[in-house]
Amino acid sequence: MRRIRLEDVARHAGVSMKTVSNVVHDYPHVSPRTREKVQRALDELGYRPNASGRRLATGRSGMLALAFSDVSMPYFSELARLVSNEASRRGYRLLLEQTGGTLAGERAIVSTMEAGLVDGVIFQHSVMSSTEIAQHREDVPLVLLGEGHAPVSVDHVMVDNVAATATATRHLIALGRRRIGFAGHEEESPSATSGDRLMGYQQALEEAGIRVDMSLLLPSKSVSAHEAAFSIGRALDRGLRFDALVCRDDLAAIGALRALQERGIDVPGTVAVVGWDDISMASFTHPSLTTIAPDTEAIANIALDMLEERIGGYDGLGRHRIAGFSLVVRESAPASS
């Protein structure tokens, strides 16, 4: 059976197409009698509006894209949940795009060939340079998420990673720890995220008069619990000792817990550990993780606010907004008594 079009309904109800369209969209200026008549026709025929037609006519797709490296990473999946919920509350649907954390993948996001696919893009990049981002996509509203220097021309939401990591590090210092390592940043070409976190770590140490010991920097091949566990384990096996670990993210922290536990090293007794992200698993590790909790809900909301303003026609310079964070103290680095 052929699809029912607006025209079919119009003929059936004996009115014009536009009137049917008005009823479908609850346009106010329709007389109750007409509305009822049309509604009946709508129901009888089982009309379903066709998205493509509307889109072509309005120039809006009602879709937003959310792009980042990999949905299966807990922080991103939690972000996706929030953005998806909030987007649908605002009447948008969400397109998921994974870049795999590669330059090619990120370029594909920024220079998608097809126009009109989505009304806006929320993009957490990690390897692409901000100048390159600034160049493309002038035509599609874009909000950048995450660290790094976003181009002035583009809207951007971030958490102050330097400050947050410094807070986490100070917490360890307050616990009396002095040989504090940093774990889990990428071995070569660390992302802006890792860079900022390293900087906050270093800042807090210097503030406290502790010399930064390069041997306590424990990078891993990639951002994952597995690689972190491997590199931390190897360092321990080589005899490296430390009394605390600031981890690039909760995955690295979870890897760290594993590496330490396998070697019978007590956490937090011998080594205290702090993570970053407060993924939902953080309260279920053993011991549970002290970690930085970014205000991800605020990130999602601010990003969508800005995107909607751009979609609505706002055309000013890029706005740079900061979302909050807090230190969630759990067992892996308890409160100093």
Place this chain on the structure above:
Amino acid sequence: MRRIRLEDVARHAGVSMKTVSNVVHDYPHVSPRTREKVQRALDELGYRPNASGRRLATGRSGMLALAFSDVSMPYFSELARLVSNEASRRGYRLLLEQTGGTLAGERAIVSTMEAGLVDGVIFQHSVMSSTEIAQHREDVPLVLLGEGHAPVSVDHVMVDNVAATATATRHLIALGRRRIGFAGHEEESPSATSGDRLMGYQQALEEAGIRVDMSLLLPSKSVSAHEAAFSIGRALDRGLRFDALVCRDDLAAIGALRALQERGIDVPGTVAVVGWDDISMASFTHPSLTTIAPDTEAIANIALDMLEERIGGYDGLGRHRIAGFSLVVRESAPASS
């Protein structure tokens, strides 16, 4: 600056719109000279095809939807990663839809008002009845994921949850455990998933001549580590004892580990634990989780294969495919020696 349309390029190159369209799509029957001339015009004007126009003309959107309760649940986020990657390999983009695990949310998926939004839907339902699913959506290709009796008319991919859970349970029995509990299924109206897993658990017990003790069924309010930890903890505090736990999923298992560990109960010494899903966190818990690993990659591939066949016009009865699983033995329920 106004967007460049096909017509603009055509005028610029002095050819017809269709010829430009042919060049854009690498249609073979275009003379080299024309092709080059058009390509130059394309480049000079910086043409970007408009997705909405193409869609309306072709009737295809190039999009698939993936729907389930909540992306932030590890199993779903891992599924989303696979489906998204595989979909984009096949030239589709992926729309993410969350139902929140509610009936209203699931109904919204199945009866989306707009037609032509996506070319197909992959849907893991949990509360909606299969008959209700069968009724709607005759017009959009649909593949169902997960347990429960899918309607005959609809394509369906699942893992044999009964067999898998029985395998996990037998593993515990082989370990010499006899008071084996089941944890983490929903307190009221368990989902089909929980139902099947409970059945597999029961089956294996009966097979071994162990009576099913209803007091060892430890449901929780909702599917989450938190609720599982709470309900298992409460049962322990009331004096309930068991020597093993089959968990509804890895989240429940992680909650179980937490509840046990907080009470100083040794895993696997006193209580052995098996999970379900083999989420990536399963190798990083303490102790690491013995769990059922469904072949999620196969699920994603089979689902997409069937969807593409439907999109391609296949119109037969619903096909029901089974994806494999394996028991991954780790520390929480080690191999019997």
Place this chain on the structure above:
DNA sequence: AATGGAATTTATAGCGCTGTAAAATCTGTG
């Protein structure tokens, strides 16, 4: 040079919907 057949190109009619402006209908008032 004429001819037939293949290869290339073009003109045009939608795809299903909405925006606009004009037409039709309905008030309330003098």
Place this chain on the structure above:
DNA sequence: CACAGATTTTACAGCGCTATAAATTCCATT
């Protein structure tokens, strides 16, 4: 009861693209 003013409804031209079929060009033969 006519008429201005407000409200409701309609006709129709696109939105940007592709499919179809017709028109044109090209080339190898006779």
